[in-house]
Amino acid sequence: MAGSFSRSQITLKPGAVAVEGGVVAAQHVLAAEAGAAVLAAGGDAVDAAVATSFVLGVLEPWMSGPMGGGAMMLWREDEGRGHALSYGMRASQSLDVAHYPLSGAGKASDLFPWESVVEDRNIAGGSSVAVPGTVAGIAAAHERFGRMPWAELLAPAIDHAKRGMEIDWYAALVIASSAQDLSRDPDAAAMFLDDGQWPKSFGWTALADRRIDQSGMAATLDRLASAGARDFYEGDIAAALVADVTAKGGFLTAADMAGYAPEWSDPLDFPYRDGRILAVPGLTAGPTLADAMGAWQAEYAAADAAAPAAHVARTGAIRAAYARRLAEMGDHDSARAPGCTTHFSVVDRAGNMVSMTQTLLSVFGSRTVSPATGLLLNNGIMWFDPEQGKPNSLGAGKRCLMNVCPVIGEGAGRRFALGAAGGRKIMPAVAQIAAQLVETGATLQEAMEAPRLDASGGDPVVADERLAGPVTGALSARWPVATAKRLPFPFAFAAPAAVLREAGRNSGTTETLSPWGDAIAEGDTA
Template identity: 50%
Template sequence: MADSFSHQQTVTKPAVVSAGGIVAAQNRLAAQAGAAALAGGGNAVDAAVATAFAIGVVEPWMSGVGGGGLLLHRDAASGRVRAWDFGMRTPKALDPAGYPVVEGEDADLFGWPLVKDSRNLRGGTAIAVPGQVAGMAAVLQALGTLSWEAALAPAILLAERGVPLDWFSLLQIAQHSGDLAQNEASAALYLRDGHPPAQLQPAVCLPNSKLRETLQHLAKAGARDFYEGELAARIVADVQAAGGCLSAEDLRGYQAREVEPLTVSRGQAALHVLPELNGGPTLARAVTRLGESWTGGAPDGAFYLAVAEALREAFAHRLSHLGDVDGARGPSCTTHISVVDRAGNMVTLTQTLLSVFGSKVTLPSSGILMNNGINWFDPRPGRPNSLGPDKRTLSNYVPVLGVTPERSFAIGASGGRKIIPAMTQLGLMLGVGGMTLEEALHQPRIDVSGPDLVTVDPRLDPSIRSALAAVHPVQTGAAGFAPNNYATALAVLREQGRNHGAVEPLHPWAEAVSEDEVPSA
């Protein structure tokens, strides 16, 4: 493919260093909301929850109350790590026969065989039971100090103003304008006369008054209203009107789950992830398989060769074995939030709608943009991850908490299956390689998000690229945002009593914000 972009441009984002708390997020406005919670005396959980609700408003194509996610927390004083799973489930009334496979391959995240009318990708039939609200409520109740209303307050203010319209947000809207136009409420929010907004100057925003009213109602009525109250009834009615089978029973029965973290060690570094149906077990399997082929230091040819081999095997296992078979209790376009507070407590939180703009369905009575979690399932029957009723999704995100004798860090990313190799490499660079946070976030990576192919950043030394090509099928992929070949990572780290925050340099909105930057009241 012809490459018309400059090969000389270099983009960097320095790490933020502070004695105070830091929030790293894919949107500066949302990160500021979390940093304000820290500045007001809140802890890492308070900041994470405030940021999570805020980012669902200002970066709606990635996440929001219509989605789900995972969260890990580390208590600095005790070292205890706790984990919550608030991922999506399929509705109990879902019938796999309603998703017949036809000739072709879908062009979304996973390349599944094409489903008739893309019923697993778009519209009400693509919507799974959302867990975001339940997850935020559970974590805030367990570890937070903010009230529920206070945690929602920044998101309510941001919803009144709306999504800032600049070249980056316009790019997201323009790429999906055809699908957004198929839903009346989505078209009204994001399009003008059926087309992406054309005017960027003077600066404008896209407000969502219905979502603001919904968040105000949720703040007063409490989190369970989303699942068994007035809001739940409106959500069910709107989803069913859009052709989905989400029921009042599905919402009423949903609960976020606290689970025991899965820990994998490498030398003196311990990497904590979530077990079961997410990217954590695949990361753990890859790290375990590394053996002694790389023992630390700067990432070199031995590092990338070891990572590529381990990830190819881990993904082969993942794609052939993992799934919620029969719905038993056991073991994306996305956004990520990493937080460290002044005391050193940490949160790593990944949340998602799955595809960009999820199902493309905005519920008319509430302004909620809904997920397309059904797309996580293989539409072909008889496989571990085949589509079925009341099943938990096999998600790809993998928030990580890392601990060594000298440091602790919280990392995560957006980017579908590319998250797993990105977090494997960053976890090793920070936990074993001893790199600074700024060095690690600027270090070129490889992508191995399947068993067949290794994608190599052309910024890597030619000797490394040649060594990989001698062993693995290799393709070159430039680092960038569109397309995003290596996931979008965000991280915080604590070392020697100082906090550090850094984000993917090439993401135009992502930023690490310290509580010291928040104006005093």
């Protein structure tokens, strides 16, 4: 449990000593512990990623889980190369576009400023559920690179699910923020609310221990461990999911599940200063990252990275890159809501790395639970524009366009795995942290804690309040500017997690103000 380690031992703070063993940095410390324990048992970085991913699905159920999707970047030290793996969600082949008529009531109320759909059918409930990819993606990576048995790697998640996620102040806050939406689905209400209406709250004394009943999820994970990953797509788990989604008004079919496959590809590999960045190509934020960072190199010198003019150049390039993304790829995330993405990064003793981002899309996904499996369902259909004739218009069998941006970076004699949670805010955060590491020589902790700006959501540009002064003055000469604090909730910026390898030693860290996140070295688990 947390408390058996010292964060200063494993983060690259000035004067701190990095470790020779592996490190896992995740948005929940207990998930990082599970991954670090796998490393200590001799597992590969991919083995640690399997354990970390499934534990995150249990302990941050509103962020991600088996019914989600995502992408990962992998670095294989013995090959000296990276691999990109995409396992995003997809629309059902049987989806009926006519089921999602526009309501004429203006813009939708969630992440994207699409025209609203009758009854929010693309946002919540069974009709918002897309074909999931997370389990297939994790299994593909494990089959190719894993060392430890699949069932052994799922055991930590099963144990956590049997105990149930503890409700502390942060969990109670997140549940309360979505209580009204959760109350509309009886199964979600039974899991997360009291009396189907009031959010479950945490105890006010040290002896209080309130937990979510995740016994249904535990049984599903136990079945997944014993029967293997394909059961999720072709066996008993698949049949239960299809039946539940259908009963809730969705379009998921057995053929959709059986036909799902993740996609391996060569990374998007682009130079940056004296280093390079490897990102996932295709329907991710990787191409937008390359667009923005390519412009930065041309518009300011590395030695001037802290100057107000460099902040202006970065802002302008981010805005221009997103404008091209909107025109060519069709993603119109307005950044009005946080999204339910989570990210973790792993480095093992040998130098293999995994940078993995997974999501249900909205907080609590579709705000519905599959009663037969105990799993929260995604709302991936919301990723599509319900208006036809657009680059990202809703259609049967189409792949979802994601904002995930896991990367592997190199520069200044170091290699790092980096990504973030936070919807459209992810790419600007990843780009700025990567640039800090490559062009300024910052330590990992310094790069993580450096003040950032976000220009991904239209006007205004949002700047960390620590940039107030010459930087915000220069920005405001071009665009409206708002300053924001770095807070535990809500996040004004993305929440990153990263590991770094230098001279054979490893370190890791997460967003400084993340309530649950931390990095754990393989020798620091209980």
